[in-house]
Amino acid sequence: MKSFVGNTLSWECTNGVIELKLHREPCNEIGVATLEELERFVQALEREGKDVAALIVYSSLPAGFSAGADLRELYHRSQPLRAAERVAGVRDFLQRIHRVLNIIDAAPITTIAAVHGVTFGGGFELALVCDLIIADKMARFCFPELRLGLIPGFGGIPRLKRDLGNGAVRDLLLTGRSINAAKAQAIGIVSQVTAEGEALRAARATAAQILKFDRETAIVAKRFIKPIPHEDLQREIEIFCELFTRPAVEEGLKKFAESTDTMPYLP
Amino acid sequence: MQSLQEVTEEVLRLAASHFHVPREQLSPNDDFFKKLGIDSLQALDLLTRIENHFHIEFPDYELQGVSDFRTLAARIQARL
Numbered sequence: 542m543k544s545f546v547g548n549t550l551s552w553e554c555t556n557g558v559i560e561l562k563l564h565r566e567p568c569n570e571i572g573v574a575t576l577e578e579l580e581r582f583v584q585a586l587e588r589e590g591k592d593v594a595a596l597i598v599y600s601s602l603p604a605g606f607s608a609g610a611d612l613r614e615l616y617h618r619s620q621p622l623r624a625a626e627r628v629a630g631v632r633d634f635l636q637r638i639h640r641v642l643n644i645i646d647a648a649p650i651t652t653i654a655a656v657h658g659v660t661f662g663g664g665f666e667l668a669l670v671c672d673l674i675i676a677d678k679m680a681r682f683c684f685p686e687l688r689l690g691l692i693p694g695f696g697g698i699p700r701l702k703r704d705l706g707n708g709a710v711r712d713l714l715l716t717g718r719s720i721n722a723a724k725a726q727a728i729g730i731v732s733q734v735t736a737e738g739e740a741l742r743a744a745r746a747t748a749a750q751i752l753k754f755d756r757e758t759a760i761v762a763k764r765f766i767k768p769i770p771h772e773d774l775q776r777e778i779e780i781f782c783e784l785f786t787r788p789a790v791e792e793g794l795k796k797f798a799e800s801t802d803t804m805p806y807l808p
Numbered sequence: 809m810q811s812l813q814e815v816t817e818e819v820l821r822l823a824a825s826h827f828h829v830p831r832e833q834l835s836p837n838d839d840f841f842k843k844l845g846i847d848s849l850q851a852l853d854l855l856t857r858i859e860n861h862f863h864i865e866f867p868d869y870e871l872q873g874v875s876d877f878r879t880l881a882a883r884i885q886a887r888l
Contacts, residue, residue, distance in 0.1 A: 568849075604849055659849060679856050683868075718867040721856050 542589040545582070549575040552582060557594040558748045559586070559650075568604040571663045571695075572611030573618075576638055583644040594756055595748040596648065598671060599655040599741050606656040606680070607664025610695070616798035619791075628782050635778045638663075638695050646670040646700075647769050649760040651751045655744035656680045657737070661719070666695035669704070672763065675733045675747065676722040677740040682730065683719035689793035694781040699773035705729055809888060815862075816881035822857055823877070836878040858884060 542554040549565035561582060563569040586593070600606045619627045645652060654668035657677040665682050668674050676682075684693050692698065692714070701710045709728045713720070725731040735743045751759070784790060810818075816836050824831040827844045834843065841851065852868065858880075859866050864887040874880050 659852065678860060679853065681852055681856060716867065716869070718869055719852065719855075720865070721859050723860070724865060 542585060542593055545585065547578040547581070550578050550582070552585075554593060557592060557752055558745075559590070559593055559596045561596060561598045563598070563600040563607060564602060566602065567608075568602060568659055569600050569607035569664060570611035570614075571607060571609065571638070571667070572614040573634075575611075576634065576641070579641045580637065583641050586648065587644070590648075590650070593650050594759075595751050596645070596650055596652045596671075597655055597741070597744045597748055598652070598667065599744065600657070603658070605658025605664070606654070606660040607667060608659050609662025609664045609666075609685075612689070612794055613798045616794040619794070624786060628785055631785050632778065632782050635694050635781060639774055639778065642667065642670045642696055643769055643771075643774070646696075646767075647764075649763070651748070651759060651763070653744045653747055655740040657740050659683075661685060662693065662697075663695045666693060666697040666700070669697060669700040669730075672767065673732045673747065674725075674730060675735065675740050675744045676725060676731045677735045677737050678722050679737050680722040680725070680731075680740070681719040682713075682722075682725050683717065684713050685717045685719075687715065687717045689797065690787060690789040691784050691793075692777070692781060694777065696774050696777060698777055699770040701730075702773065703768070703770055810885065812878070812881060812885055815885045815888070816878050818861070819858065819877050819881045819884065822861055823854065826854065826857055834877065836881070837876050839875045840877055840880065841875060862888065864888065 542559060544553045545551055550561060550563050552559055552561045565575055618630065622630060652671040653673045653675060654671040655675050656668055657680050660668055660680055661683045662685055665684060684697055686693050698710065698714065701713065705728060722731055722734045726734050733743055820834045820836070821831055823840060823844060824834055827846065829844065851871065855866055855868060862884055864884065866884065866887060870883050874883060
């Protein structure tokens with residue numbers, strides 16, 4: 542599979558392992574540019590990825606894996622539009638991002654998210670589509686969407702439901718609090734916790750181990766153990782779009798987008 | 809159980825070490841956001857270090873209304 546260097550992400554394939562590096566400053570906020578490059582990635586994966594056995598997704602930015610959806614872009618793009626057009630625009634974006642994430646979720650390769658720092662919202666959802674999350678001890682995970690009057694929209698709730706007990710999902714969703722890597726491992730989100738800065742190294746060692754196994758067996762095992770919750774994913778899009786029409790959401794987005802607060806990540 | 813003074817001192821030493829500020833420049837009543845000049849990402853970083861150091865869970869919403877080291881230490885002590 543050929544390498545690619547983009548504006549928001551890049552990838553390189555070596556000996557059956559793709560490393561997908563996220564590098565959109567300041568913290569890999571996921572907007573249209575990232576979506577387009579992720580679409581390019583999954584297209585390349587589907588066309589050229591027959592010799593790929595593993596994928597590692599990581600961030601090269603010190604702030605963290607990803608702070609989630611680009612809320613400023615969402616707000617500014619929505620502003621000139623009428624209400625119905627805003628919802629249509631959001632729906633289109635969600636359907637596209639869901640398509641990309643569903644492909645990665647179901648990909649016939651073992652996928653690993655190597656995370657550090659802020660892994661919030663849509664960034665957390667990107668990590669959750671991977672088969673394994675390896676986090677360094679400074680990683681923090683959060684679904685802050687309720688602070689804006691929304692729910693996670695990139696498939697987070699159905700995937701958490703797939704992986705965790707309902708109590709843990711309620712805690713994350715209804716409090717909007719961030720949890721550290723140790724807690725995330727204790728509740729079953731994270732598979733390995735490493736020293737600070739060591740998540741990518743550990744992911745590479747894990748990928749090297751995975752390469753030893755028969756690929757067809759690994760694909761069958763993954764399909765058996767990891768169903769894609771298609772109905773819930775579609776329902777999540779519908780709920781998100783219904784909530785998005787509420788004035789409270791527009792106010793929340795406006796406040797976030799126009800804020801010069803140095804502390805937007807704290808509740 | 810550790811006293812509030814002990815916990816406060818540990819918090820001050822953690823903050824000084826992580827943000828490369830001489831310990832003697834920090835005092836319990838200082839506003840840690842202003843004194844350390846930190847943003848929310850750095851505050852979350854400090855929170856994680858506090859959780860790892862004291863082996864506690866500290867929900868980030870508990871930072872609301874907390875701006876000085878002593879009050880932060882009191883909230884930490886409540887979870888020991």
